Amino acid sequence: xxxxxxxxxxxxxxxxxxxxxxxxxxxxxxxxxxxxxxxxxxxxxxxxxxxxxxxxxxxxxxxxxxxxxxxxxxxxxxxxxxxxxxxxxxxxxxxxxxxxxxxxxxxxxxxxxxxxxxxxxxxxxxxxxxxxxxxxxxxxxxxxxxxxxxxxxxxxxxxxxxxxxxxxxxxxxxxxxxxxxxxxxxxxxxxxxxxxxxxxxxxxxxxxxxxxxxxx
Numbered sequence: 001x002x003x004x005x006x007x008x009x010x011x012x013x014x015x016x017x018x019x020x021x022x023x024x025x026x027x028x029x030x031x032x033x034x035x036x037x038x039x040x041x042x043x044x045x046x047x048x049x050x051x052x053x054x055x056x057x058x059x060x061x062x063x064x065x066x067x068x069x070x071x072x073x074x075x076x077x078x079x080x081x082x083x084x085x086x087x088x089x090x091x092x093x094x095x096x097x098x099x100x101x102x103x104x105x106x107x108x109x110x111x112x113x114x115x116x117x118x119x120x121x122x123x124x125x126x127x128x129x130x131x132x133x134x135x136x137x138x139x140x141x142x143x144x145x146x147x148x149x150x151x152x153x154x155x156x157x158x159x160x161x162x163x164x165x166x167x168x169x170x171x172x173x174x175x176x177x178x179x180x181x182x183x184x185x186x187x188x189x190x191x192x193x194x195x196x197x198x199x200x201x202x203x204x205x206x207x208x209x210x211x212x213x214x215x216x
Contacts, residue, residue: 017095018117019199022046024085024102029053030184031100031121031191036060038192041199044092046085048104063092069104082107089114096203098195099153108155117203120153121191123183125165130158135180144170146179148187150194164194 024046025032032053035042045057048069057064065088069081081104089097099120111118124134126149131137138146147167152160166186170179 017093018203020093020095021195021199022089022092022094022097023057023100024048024097025053025057025100026051026103027053027101029056029100031187032056034188035098035100035192035195036062038196040098040192040195043094044089046088046102048085048102053100065089065091078105078107079109082110086110086113096195096199098191105157111153111155116152118153119163119195119198120151120158120160121187122149122151122158123180123187125149125167126151126158126162135183136176139170139174139176139179146170146183148183148190150191163198164190166190 019041020043021035021041022044023032023035023042026048029052032045033056036056042062044063044065045053046065046067047054047057048067054064054066065085067081067085067088069076071077085106086109094114095117097114097118099118122130122134123146124130124138125145125147129138129141129146135146145167147165149162150164151158151162154160168179168183168186
């Protein structure tokens, strides 16, 4: 049986572990920039291809794990790639993972490897409009409101407990590009704040949004 004196140390160790954040990115790195600006405890950035996100991480002095995806064919070894990425992140004792535009869909084994501590952001109000073309789809449906969602990622795409949402109005003259940029502006505030809250609260996911406001 652990002594009472040992418990605070164990709790502190678990708290320190979950504060060790990895960010996974593949593109321009605008989300990564927002996470860095928010002074989140990022210990490593993982990338799957040459991209601006890697340059941003290196400029900020952050370690980068370049786990290159060489195969984009239907025979891509997703399980093998996922195992390599897990191993790379474990070298940095990562406790929480933030997806930030990571373009490779990972095998289901990735998510239990980090025990419900993989977070993602999506440019719509989940559970509606899942998928890669959410902004296009919401415009095509004639909606008047959309938004940004932060959720715990699972092996099901755009699924998992919702942590926070913020609504964004859709204007009559919006294009996919203008609407997506306005959603991104919200995302760059909502995602860092939600990640910080998730880490500091011990990673307690809820069954619904903890924030729902209209973005001006």
